[in-house]
Amino acid sequence: xxxxxxxxxxxxxxxxxxxxxxxxxxxxxxxxxxxxxxxxxxxxxxxxxxxxxxxxxxxxxxxxxxxxxxxxxxxxxxxxxxxxxxxxxxxxxxxxxxxxxxxxxxxxxxxxxxxxxxxxxxxxxxxxxxxxxxxxxxxxxxxxxxxxxxxxxxxxxxxxxxxxxxxxxxxxxxxxxxxxxxxxxxxxxxxxxxxxxxxxxxxxxxxxxxxxxxxxxxxxxxxxxxxxxxxxxxxxxxxxxxxxxxxxxxxxxxxxxxxxxxxxxxxxxxxxxxxxxxxxxxxxxxxxxxxxxxxxxxxxxxxxxxxxxxxxxxxxxxxxxxxxxxxxxxxxxxxxxxxxxxxxxxxxxxxxxxxxxxxxxxxxxxxxxxxxxxxxxxxxxxxxxxxxxxxxxxxxxxxxxxxxxxxxxxxxxxxxxxxxxxxxxxxxxxxxxxxxxxxxxxxxxxxxxxxxxxxxxxxxxxxxxxxxxxxxxx
Amino acid sequence: xxxxxxxxxxxxxxxxxxxxxxxxxxxxxxxxxxxxxxxxxxxxxxxxxxxxxxxxxxxxxxxxxxxxxxxxxxxxxxxxxxxxxxxxxxxxxxxxxxxxxxxxxxxxxxxxxxxxxxxxxxxxxxxxxxxxxxxxxxxxxxxxxxxxxxxxxxxxxxxxxxxxxxxxxxxxxxxxxxxxxxxxxxxxxxxxxxxxxxxxxxxxxxxxxxxxxxxxxxxxxxxxxxxxxxxxxxxxxxxxxxxxxxxx
Numbered sequence: 001x002x003x004x005x006x007x008x009x010x011x012x013x014x015x016x017x018x019x020x021x022x023x024x025x026x027x028x029x030x031x032x033x034x035x036x037x038x039x040x041x042x043x044x045x046x047x048x049x050x051x052x053x054x055x056x057x058x059x060x061x062x063x064x065x066x067x068x069x070x071x072x073x074x075x076x077x078x079x080x081x082x083x084x085x086x087x088x089x090x091x092x093x094x095x096x097x098x099x100x101x102x103x104x105x106x107x108x109x110x111x112x113x114x115x116x117x118x119x120x121x122x123x124x125x126x127x128x129x130x131x132x133x134x135x136x137x138x139x140x141x142x143x144x145x146x147x148x149x150x151x152x153x154x155x156x157x158x159x160x161x162x163x164x165x166x167x168x169x170x171x172x173x174x175x176x177x178x179x180x181x182x183x184x185x186x187x188x189x190x191x192x193x194x195x196x197x198x199x200x201x202x203x204x205x206x207x208x209x210x211x212x213x214x215x216x217x218x219x220x221x222x223x224x225x226x227x228x229x230x231x232x233x234x235x236x237x238x239x240x241x242x243x244x245x246x247x248x249x250x251x252x253x254x255x256x257x258x259x260x261x262x263x264x265x266x267x268x269x270x271x272x273x274x275x276x277x278x279x280x281x282x283x284x285x286x287x288x289x290x291x292x293x294x295x296x297x298x299x300x301x302x303x304x305x306x307x308x309x310x311x312x313x314x315x316x317x318x319x320x321x322x323x324x325x326x327x328x329x330x331x332x333x334x335x336x337x338x339x340x341x342x343x344x345x346x347x348x349x350x351x352x353x354x355x356x357x358x359x360x361x362x363x364x365x366x367x368x369x370x371x372x373x374x375x376x377x378x379x380x381x382x383x384x385x386x387x388x389x390x391x392x393x394x395x396x397x398x399x400x401x402x403x404x405x406x407x408x409x410x411x412x413x414x415x416x417x418x419x420x421x422x423x424x425x426x427x428x429x430x431x432x433x434x435x436x437x438x439x440x441x442x443x444x445x446x447x448x449x450x451x452x453x454x455x456x457x458x459x460x461x462x463x464x465x466x467x468x469x470x471x472x473x474x
Numbered sequence: 475x476x477x478x479x480x481x482x483x484x485x486x487x488x489x490x491x492x493x494x495x496x497x498x499x500x501x502x503x504x505x506x507x508x509x510x511x512x513x514x515x516x517x518x519x520x521x522x523x524x525x526x527x528x529x530x531x532x533x534x535x536x537x538x539x540x541x542x543x544x545x546x547x548x549x550x551x552x553x554x555x556x557x558x559x560x561x562x563x564x565x566x567x568x569x570x571x572x573x574x575x576x577x578x579x580x581x582x583x584x585x586x587x588x589x590x591x592x593x594x595x596x597x598x599x600x601x602x603x604x605x606x607x608x609x610x611x612x613x614x615x616x617x618x619x620x621x622x623x624x625x626x627x628x629x630x631x632x633x634x635x636x637x638x639x640x641x642x643x644x645x646x647x648x649x650x651x652x653x654x655x656x657x658x659x660x661x662x663x664x665x666x667x668x669x670x671x672x673x674x675x676x677x678x679x680x681x682x683x684x685x686x687x688x689x690x691x692x693x694x695x696x697x698x699x700x701x702x703x704x705x706x707x708x709x710x711x712x713x714x715x716x717x718x719x720x721x722x
Contacts, residue, residue, distance in 0.1 A: 088562060089562045091481070091673075092478075093673060093677070093678065093681060094481075094673040095561055095562070097561055097562045115558045115561045115562075117554060117558070117561075117671065118671065118673070119553060119554075119671040120668050120671065120677070120681070121668050121669050121671070123537055123669075124537075124540065124553045124669055124670070124671055127537075127540050127541065127544065127545055127552065127553070128552055128553060130545065131544065131545055131552060133552050133557075133558065134558070251684065252684075279683075279684060279685070279686040280684075280686075281685065281686040282686060
């Protein structure tokens with residue numbers, strides 16, 4: 001509870017001292033969670049859907065406890081649960097191997113093994129997919145996706161992610177504090193041009209802080225590239241010839257590409273944008289202490305409720321430099337006591353319909369007059385072989401489900417995964433576990449089964465194990 | 475960090491060693507042939523190949539190699555060190571090929587070798603270009619010397635004059651060239667490792683750099699630096715074996 005993602009639960013009043021009193025197992029199938037604040041039920045249920053907490057087999061993790069960490073360090077690379085797949089091995093930046101949990105309570109998955117390969121180069125992912133040596137490629141670039149068009153052996157899926165990209169305008173800078181300037185900047189982004197060229201498929205135009213496809217999202221996109229309108233607004237703001245400003249952008253795709261596009265369109269109005277490229281960690285560190293003038297970054301929601309983003313875009317209880325809470329509104333120096341109250345009221349609203357309406361209003365406020373120019377929403381585009389079906393990705397990076405995956409034929413291949421820092425590690429969902437987990441020593445446990453198969457192959461080399469030969473390709 | 479380096483370094487060593495072997499085994503004879511047949515078609519061929527092999531970006535060459543030999547012709551295995559079917563079957567202790575051979579797992583060995591051929595060949599192109607050009611120039615200088623003329627006058631067979639006497643004299647500087655080439659491949663393997671999804675030290679340093687993980691970058695760089703120093707020392711020691719003058 002005292003780790004950083006724990007804020008999702010601590011905002012409900014749970015903390016490491018109170019958790020044992022507030023969370024109780026009434027019987028083997030009922031868990032009672034008491035909250036200490038007057039929140040709406042839809043908000044509470046949404047926070048509980050976040051993938052940050054899991055029920056683990058107490059005895060297994062406590063066997064690996066080190067320095068009072070309750071086995072947390074061991075769980076980084078190991079498994080102690082009963083989800084559909086068991087983490088068999090995790091080699092950072094190389095591969096993960098998952099094996100089916102044959103005793104899964106909803107029935108064993110139809111595929112026995114999932115191998116996730118770290119393949120940093122999208123072009124290589126595409127070659128592997130087209131050749132049929134992997135069943136899925138998770139992060140092909142827009143040009144690679146376009147290259148797959150017409151290939152009957154592959155299918156490209158598309159699903160929205162709860163992630164938006166925005167320009168943050170630091171209100172400590174006098175020019176960017178001017179409402180007319182902020183308004184002008186909204187008309188100086190080539191939303192359509194970028195999403196129809198180098199971002200095609202991977203991003204779509206979205207101009208509200210809560211991503212589309214989820215309850216309470218505003219899908220209005222009132223802004224487009226209009227240099228004349230922006231120039232008029234700049235003239236009203238007493239900057240008829242524009243001004244010079246720096247834009248921090250990480251070297252992580254597609255930030256630099258978008259920053260260059262913004263630089264070109266803003267130059268048409270006289271605003272000279274100096275791009276300051278940097279490693280993502282450096283850009284975020286600078287952002288967290290409000291040392292940026294303009295920054296291009298993304299916001300990924302923590303849980304599937306509009307409050308997840310409202311809490312950071314429209315809530316800033318303390319705008320001082322010593323503030324304990326530092327949401328995005330703070331990072332951009334926006335003092336907004338009225339919107340902070342409105343945001344808190346929305347979280348406590350018990351009428352779900354009225355609550356969603358309150359978030360729509362907050363989105364409109366941010367869209368029209370705020371230090372955030374929200375530009376795109378991310379779309380996940382996993383490409384798969386046509387004979388593989390049932391792969392489901394949720395709106396968050398850690399929501400990846402292999403349970404329903406079915407594959408025609410008996411080929412056993414892997415999933416190519418890119419070098420994205422967000423996805424490079426093991427799927428946190430894999431470690432989500434429940435209390436009736438079978439032990440590894442249990443002969444029914446899938447790990448024991450595969451260990452036997454692997455040992456048999458290595459030592460005795462018998463024919464007909466579960467593992468196919470590499471040339472068994474359909 | 476040491477655990478990470480211990481995990482990634484063997485992959486790079488395997489790749490760079492295979493590439494250097496290719497470079498030496500093909501580059502030295504090519505350089506000798508070019509020198510012997512100076513200004514004739516074998517010489518032109520080696521020089522053109524050297525010119526093409528050196529400046530072409532390894533990133534492009536790697537992708538084209540994959541498209542042709544892996545996707546179209548199916549002569550080699552694809553990216554990665556091992557086929558997915560063999561993933562996690564062998565506990566890594568040293569290098570993958572060595573582990574498989576020591577375990578008597580020849581199917582895994584063959585699969586790992588098939589995965590190694592293309593990236594090693596692509597990386598080896600640079601080593602080959604460099605070694606063939608330097609061998610040619612060393613041999614041209616050597617073949618002009620008087621002892622070569624005297625050997626020919628004495629009726630020593632031409633193959634013996636070229637491959638034994640002249641090449642033997644070139645071996646000392648060639649050892650240094652090969653050692654430095656090996657060191658360069660260790661550091662320049664990062665692009666090859668990226669294209670071929672090869673989990674080696676070069677890719678590890680690059681990804682650490684993008685993650686601003688300074689300790690990892692420094693650690694990896696120090697390891698490569700130490701290898702350079704070690705190779706330099708090793709080539710100095712080899713001088714004593716190859717050059718009788720160095721022993722006196």
